[in-house]
Amino acid sequence: MAAITIDPSRRLSDVLGLGQGQGNPSKLKWQGFKGSLDVYHVDTEATFEQFVSQNMTSEFYNKLRENKIYQQISQSLRETHNFAALYLMTQVLQQDYDLVVLDTPPCHQVVDFFESPQRLQKFFSTTLPPDKESWLGWIKDQGVRLAERFLQTLVGGEFVAEMDSFFRGVGSLRQGIADVSQTFSRILSNDSSHIALIFSTALDKQDEALYLSEEIRRNQFLVGSYIVNRAYIPGLSNKIDSSQQLDFETQLYKISLQQKKLAESVLEDMQKHHSDSLQNQYILLPDLPIHLTSQEEILNFVDQMSQHWSPVGGII
C-alpha cells in the first residue's frame, strides 16, 4: 500500500510517527502484518525541480534556474505545491501498489487542488505567447488594452522583464503539464478510484461538505463516501433524570446524547441531496478517546472503530 500526504502540515506523517528526513517514501512494516505501507510526503521544491528537469534540456533548465521568479515559485507557494502533489501522485500510481490512499488538506485547498490541472492548462493555452515571442508584446497584440501601463503600476518594469524571461522558459513545460493534468483527470474518473468526503456536524463544515461535493461533481468526479467524523460517543445510556441540576457536565452530557441522531440527520440530508448516486456510502465514525501518536494506538483505534462502525442507509 501507499499513502500520499499532500498536506503541508504533515499530519499523516506525524500520526504515523515519521519524522522529517526519513526518506521519501518512508517505509513502514508493522509486526503481524504481511503487507507494507509506503508513505510519501510532497517535498514541493524537490518534486517540482524533478518535473522541470525531466521536461526540458539541461541547458535550458540551468538558464531557467537563474530566473528570479522561477527561484521563488519552486519554493512553497500554493500553486506549486498543488502541482507537485499531482505530479507525485501520477508517479506513485505507475508503481505496483494494491492500494494508494491520498490524504488531502482542508476543504478550501482541496477545491484548488482538484481544479489545479484545468487552471494550469488554461494558463498555458491562453496566457503564454508562442515560442520565442515576448510576453508583453504578445498580450498587447491580443488586444489587452493598456497592459503595459497597468503592469508597470502594479508590479514595475523589472518584474515584467523577469516575467517575460520566465514565460519564455516555462513554455516548454506546456506538454508535460498537460500530460500530468490529463493523467490526474483520468485517475479520478476511473471506476477503481474512490473519493471519501469526511466532515463534522459543525454548521460550517456541513456547508463546506455540501459545497465540496458539488464542486467535485462539477469537475465530473464523484464522491463515493460521506463520513461524519467524531459523530457520537459510543455506549452512552442516558443516566440522568429530569431533576438533575444543569451544571456544565450535565448540559454537555445531554448534548452528547443527541449527537448520534444529529449526525444521522446530517447524513440523511446529504443522501437526499445526492439521491441520484445510489452507490454512495454514508458512515458515522464515533468519537473515541484514543490519541493517535503511535502505531500501537493506530491499531487499537482501527480495532475499536470496526466495532462501532455505523452505516446510515446506503450500501456498504
Next chain:
Amino acid sequence: MDFKNLIFISGKGGTGKTTFALLLARHLVGLGKKTLLVELANRSSCRPMAELPNIASYLPETTPFGFDLSLLKGRDCLVEYISSFVKVEKLTQQFFESSIIKALVDVAPGLNDLAVLGKLTSHLRSHGPSFQYDHIVVDAHSTGSFLSLLKAPQLLGASVSRGPLHTQTASIQKVLKDKSQVQYFFLGLFEELPVDELYETLQQFQDHDPGQLAVVLNKYLPIQQVKIPDPAWHSYLESKLEQQKIQKERVLQFGFESRALDFLLEPLSQRLKNQPGDLLRKL
C-alpha cells in the same frame, strides 16, 4: 488582554478558528470598537456558523451582531487597487476581464496572496484603498496555507530589486512584524497532535516578535470531576480531562501568551446575540 488593530487567526483545520473569530469580533463590538471581520476564502464559513444568509460580499456588510463582515478574494483586491491609480473604472474592468489576465491572475504565484495582504495592511501603510476600523479580525487559513500567504511578499519581493513591487512587498512585511499593530492567534485543541502542530507553527514565526503571538486552546471543559454515573461517559470524559491537563502543561512550556476558549454549550448564533461576557480564560 490587549487586542491590536490587525488580528490574524489561524490554526490546524477543525480547531475553531471561525468560532473564535466570530466571538472575538462580537467581544470587540461589546467593548465599543468599530470592528470588521474578514474571511480569506472562496466561500464564507462565518455566515453558515452564525446562521446568516450565505451571500458573501467583498464590500463590508453590517451583521446583526454589530460587526461588519467581508470576504476578501485576491482578484477583488487587485481590481480595487488598480482602480485607485487608474481612475477610469471601465478600463480597469476591461483589463481584468481579458481571458489572458484572468488566467494570469488565477495562476501567477503569490499575486493573489500579495493583493490580500496589501489590502489588509493598507490603512497601516497609508497606501492604496483601505478599511477604516478600530480592529480588523482576519479568519485566516489553516496554518500551512497561512504560512504560504505570509511568505508571498517576501518571495515576490525577492524576485525584483526595485520598483513598486519591491517597495510594497517590503512595506507589507514591515507592518506584519509590527507588534504594536498586528497580532497572531493560533488555535489548537487539548489533544497531542494539534499541540504538536502549534509548536511547529510557532517555531516558524521566530523572525516575529514573540509579543505578537498568542495561543488559544479551544473546547476547554471547566469540569473538575466526572459525576454522571454512565460508564461510557465516565471513561470518555476522564480521558478528555486527563488530556486537557497534559496539553495545558505542554502549551504553558512554550512560553507564549496562552488562553483557553470554553466549550460552547449553546449554538454559536445564540451566543453571538447575547451580551458577551469574558471571551477567554487564562490557561
